[in-house]
Amino acid sequence: MLKKIALLATALVALDATMAAAAPKVMKYTHYQPGREDQPKHAAALAFEKCVEGATSGSIDVQIFPAGQLGNATTALEGLRLGTVELAVVHDGGISSVYSPFDVFALPYIFPNHEVAYKVLDGDFGKEFADAMLKETSIRLLAYADNGIRHFTNSKHPIKTPDDLKGLKIRVQPAPVFISLVESLGASPSAIDWGELPAALAQGTVDGQENGVTNIMAASLYQSQKYATLDGHVYSLHAYLISDVFYQGLTDVEKKAVDTCVVEARDIHxxxxxxxxLAAEKTLTDVGMEVYVPSADEIAAFRDLAQPVVRKHLEAAVGADWVEKLVKAVEAAGGSQ
Structure with missing residues (x-):
């Protein structure tokens, strides 16, 4: 009888081991755009899910939570550090609350175009920056993607020069660097979380805001904003972030799948x-906004006011080293002021 019990116990242990080996590793993947395929974050997430699950023969189960279903950026980033959230695609302002050097990308008018930005982000600077973030936060930055080139909108009047911003209340991300940027141009900044922005604009709590066209359209901000100025003051970013606790628990095959598939997702995004x-003027005009496209000289007037002030803020907040490295990387990639 005892022999039978021992054999049964051995069999159950073996069965448990087999079941555990067969159970997929769940990857909770959250982002902050609507769960529609016309949204860059969600289209990229769906591609990532298909790619990873195929490449790992289902050993990783990617579960997508769009529209901030797992909480705001701060909650998601804390989850990444603790390993309770496996992957999150988070905007720059949110990331800087956990890793302040991320604010360096908010240096205004630093990237002249997409091509230069990609060279910098995908090159040595981007890798060095990601390595430093991992060391400090235990969050692994897998890839940089676009959050849209940021422009000013408002409900009061056209903005053609920095003087036109004076007296306006402008919503900014809850990050000091964006407060510094808006103040440098003479407006009054108000830090409001993304989820509260549409209501704040509709109720007149603020007169305007600054965002990329993708976000303006996704949240229908044009419904309460009449005027847009395509000044492109910040090349805003999303980052693909994975919990290093989770990543280190993957097999080599699974790590390779994640690393490969995130590039596919990044490129779709x-x-x-x-x-x-690139279609900003037409897109915003088509939804009824009055759009102004500044000349190079007019952009220079904004840059000459904003960049020195924000650079000084960044040098104090995140260190002159990161600022100088970014400026040099942009110059090496073909950008110039």
Missing amino acids: RNMTRATD
Whole structure:
């Protein structure tokens, strides 16, 4: 009888081991755009899910939670650090609350175009930056994607010069660097979380805001904003972030799948957002906004006011080293002021 019990116990242990080996590793993947395929973050997420699950023969189960279903950016980033959220695609302002050097990308008017930005982000600077973030936060930055080139909108009047911003209340991301940027141009900044922005604009809590066209369209901000100025003051980013606790628990095959598939997701995300950026004037005009496209000289007037102030802020907040490295990387990639 005892022998039978021992054999049964051995069999159950073996069965448990087999079941555990067969159970997929769940990857909770959250982002902050609507769960529609016309949204860059979600289209990229769906591609990533298909790619990873195929490449790992289902050993990773990717579960997508769009529209901030797992909480705001701060909650998601804390989850990444603890390993309770496996992957999140988070905007720059949110990331800087956990890793302040991310604010360096908000240096205004630093990237002249998409091509220069991609060279910098996908090159040595981007890798060095990601390695430093991993060391400090235990969050692994897998890829940089576009959050759209940021422009000013408002409900009061056209903005053609920095003087036109004076007296306006402008919503910014809850990040000091964006407060510094808006103040440098003479407007009054108000830090409001993304989820509360449409209501704040509709109720007149603020007069305007600054965002990429993708986000303006996704949240229908044009419904309460009459005027847009395509000044392109910040090349805003999303980052693909994975919990290093989770990543280190993957097999080599699974790690390779994640690393490969995130590039596919990144490129879908970038291409969709870039296309919207390049069509900004028509897109916003078609929904009833009055759009102003500043000349190079007019952009220079904004840059000459904003960049020195924000650079000084960044040098104090995140260190002159990161600022100088970014400026040099942009110059090496073919950008110039």
